[in-house]
Amino acid sequence: MNGAQDLGGQHGMGPVAPEKDEPYFHAEWEKRALGLTLSCGAFGAWTIDESRHARESLPPATYLSASYYEIWTRALETLLKRHGFVSAAELAAGQMLEKGREPKRILTADMVPGVLAKGGPCDRPVSAGPVFAAGDRVHTKNFNPETHTRLPRYARAKTGIVEAVQGSFVFPDDNAHGKGENPQWVYTVVFDGGEIWGEGADPSLTVSIDAWESYLERA
C-alpha cells in the first residue's frame, strides 16, 4: 500500500540525528512494548507480514509522528482486537472484561531462549526453478495495490539487473492477507541511481532491492 511507511526518496523528514552512545531503550514502556510484541507474535495467530501491514495501515500522521515502539504497540492492539484476544473496551478500561480467544501457544520465560534462537525462517521450497538468472535485465511492475506489498514506490516501473538469485520465500503480498504463503523466488535487483532518481542523481549511487519474482518481467 502507498502508506506513510513507504519512505524511500521522500523529502522534508529532517536530519538523521544519530545519538551518541544511544541506550537500547529510552523508557521503560519501550521494553514492555518489545516484549509484548514478541510474546503476542508467539501466539501464532498472525504472520510477520500481517504485523507489518497493521503497522503501515496506521494513519499517516500517526505513523510519521510515532516512535517505532509506539508503531508496534498501536499495531499490536489492532492485531489483538482483530483476532479476538482482547476487546476495545478492555484496552480502554485497562482490565480484563471478558474471556477471549485462546492462542495456540503462550510464550513463557523458559521458552524465550529457544524461541529467539530459532527465529522464524521464511524460506520455502518451490517446485519450479527461478525464471531469472544473475545478469538478466528486468523491469519492475507498475502497480499501486491498497494491500501489502514489499515493492517500494521508488522502485516501481524501473529497469535493473538481477545480481543474485536469493532463494524462494513466503510471498508477503499474499501472506499478509491470509491468502497463503505462496512462495516465490526472490532476486536482488540493482538499479543505477539515475534510473531511479533521474536528473541530478548521485552518479556514484546504485540501489538494490530484494524482489519477488512476480514483481519482475524481462526487460
Next chain:
Amino acid sequence: MTSHSHDHDHDDHDDHDHHHDNHFSEMQARVKALETVLTQKGLIDPAAIDAIVDTYETKIGPRNGAHVVAKAWSDPDFADWLGRDATAAIASLGYTGRQGEHMRAVFNTPETHNLVVCTLCSCYPWAVLGLPPVWYKAPPYRSRAVIDPRGVLEEFGVTLPDAKKIRVWDSTAELRYIVIPERPAGTEDLGQEALADLVTRDSMIGTGLAITAGGTR
C-alpha cells in the same frame, strides 16, 4: 530465576519509575493497560518479557557482529564462507535466530562502500547487531539513505571520496545484511579481539567506518 521472582522484579521496577516521574506518559499508560489486560487473561507471561528484554540488553548486540567482522579480517577462509553463505558462517560462531535467519554479508572495498537501510519498515540483523537504534527506524534515515546517501553519511561524520561508489541495500525481503567494513591499515599485528574493538555498530550498517588503529570512533 523463577517466574515469581521475575514478577516481583518487574513490579518493583514500575514503582520505581512511578516515583521518579510522578505521572505516566500516554504511551506508558497505554502499554501498561495492554500488559495488564493480557496478563489478567493469561495470554502473556510478564517474566517472558523480562527475559526478552534481558536477552537484547545483555546477550545479543553489536559485539556479535564485531566478532564476525574480526574473524573475516583474520581468516580468509572464513571471509570466503561469509561471502558465499553468511547464514551458515555466522551460525558457526553461535549467532542465529530471530532476524538473522537469512543473512548476507556485503564487503566494503577500496572501490565501493555499502550502506544498509529498510525504507519500508525496520528490518535489521538482530542476531548480529542486536536491536536497531532509533534513527535506523525513523523517517529521516529511511527516506534519505536511498536518494542522498552521501548527505546521510556526512551527518555521521563520514565523507567518502567522490570516486567511491556507493551501493545502498534496501532490505525489502527477509534477507538481513551486515556490512563488512574495510580493515584499517596498520592492524596487521592485532589479534581478533583487538580487531573486534575497532568494529563499531555503525560500520556494520555502513553509516560508519572501522576505527583506525589507535583512533577513536
